[in-house]
Amino acid sequence: MLKVGLTGGIAAGKSVVGEMFTSLGACLVQADRIAHSLMEPGEPVYNDVVRHFGREILNRDGSINRSKLAEIAFGDSTLPADKRVSRIDELNRIVHPAVIRSQDEWMVAMGIQDHHAVAIVEAALILEAGLSNRFERLVVVTCAPEQRAARYAARQKVDIETARHEIDRRMAAQLPDEEKIKAADYVIDNSGSLEHTREQVTEVWKKLKALA
Numbered sequence: 001m002l003k004v005g006l007t008g009g010i011a012a013g014k015s016v017v018g019e020m021f022t023s024l025g026a027c028l029v030q031a032d033r034i035a036h037s038l039m040e041p042g043e044p045v046y047n048d049v050v051r052h053f054g055r056e057i058l059n060r061d062g063s064i065n066r067s068k069l070a071e072i073a074f075g076d077s078t079l080p081a082d083k084r085v086s087r088i089d090e091l092n093r094i095v096h097p098a099v100i101r102s103q104d105e106w107m108v109a110m111g112i113q114d115h116h117a118v119a120i121v122e123a124a125l126i127l128e129a130g131l132s133n134r135f136e137r138l139v140v141v142t143c144a145p146e147q148r149a150a151r152y153a154a155r156q157k158v159d160i161e162t163a164r165h166e167i168d169r170r171m172a173a174q175l176p177d178e179e180k181i182k183a184a185d186y187v188i189d190n191s192g193s194l195e196h197t198r199e200q201v202t203e204v205w206k207k208l209k210a211l212a
Contacts, residue, residue: 001107001110001111001114001115001116001117001118001119001190001212002008002117002118002119002121002136002137002208002211002212003107003119003121003127003134003135003136003137004026004118004119004136004138004139004142004208005120005121005123005128005132005134005135005137005138005139006018006021006028006120006121006122006123006139007122007123007124007125007127007138007139007140007141007180008124008140008141008142008143008177008180008190009142009148009171009174009177009211010124010148010167010170010171011143011148011149011152011155011167011182012141012142012143012148012177012190013141013143013151013190014122014124014141015030015122016122016190016194017139017141017188017196017197017201018030018122019188020197020198020201020202021118021120021201021205024202024205025118025205025209026117026118026119026120026205026208027110027114027117027118027119027120028119028120028121028122029102029103029106029119029120029121029122029154030109030122030123031099031121031122031123031124031125032123032124034099034102034103035095035099038065038095038098038099038102039064039095041062041063042072042096042147043096044066045094045098048094049064049069049091049094049095050064051089052090052091052094053069053072053073053091054072055207056068057069057072062126068093069091070170073085073086073087073088073090073091074086074088074169074170074172074173075087075169086172086173088173092125092129096125096129100131101124101136103121103123106119106121107119107121116130116212117212118205118208118209118212119137121135125174125177126138126176127179127180127183128173128174128175132183135182135206136211137185137186137211138183138184138185138186139184139185139186139187139188139204140177140180140181140183140184140186140187140188141187141188141190142177142180142181142187142188142189142190142191143189143190143191146190147190147191148167149163149164149167150163151169152166186207188200188201189190
């Protein structure tokens with residue numbers, strides 16, 4: 001089995017690329033979805049997050065309001081970058097170990113099912129968390145800044161300036177694309193059409209499948 005990490009900055013198109021790999025036969029798990037499930041009420045991670053960040057992050061039904069949590073974790077977006085108090089490292093210390101354990105369990109299960117599988121973990125912070133050595137190949141997705149903002153605005157249903165502001169805030173906790181590209185085995189530029197992206201994914205898939 002080949003273990004592959006799929007990463008990239010916010011709104012670069014990781015999920016779109018992940019879906020393309022899946023359509024070609026890859027097995028894929030999203031770290032963000034794992035984190036969502038671990039932060040459901042009753043889960044140990046949920047309890048730790050609420051304990052550290054306060055009950056003001058909760059919705060009326062007791063579920064975690066991810067927007068409120070992000071506001072606290074990434075810092076007050078109304079303040080200049082050098083004035084914000086970020087607690088993202090604190091959040092990552094709570095969530096990441098549990099997510100990694102879940103990913104490892106998934107990898108084991110995939111290997112048992114198919115010794116020649118290409119098992120992909122889609123995660124935003126593979127490099128930032130020092131996890132690249134857990135994978136045999138690393139795929140980085142990039143896109144142009146203006147497209148990143150437009151995609152985020154459309155996804156979150158906000159105006160373009162709000163999108164740019166939020167992207168800047170979140171990317172302050174991530175490595176710049178230039179550093180991610182240096183660490184990548186394969187780079188997929190998602191700045192063009194979906195068809196162009198698909199062509200790149202198909203070429204990378206051929207190489208991954210041959211290695212598997």
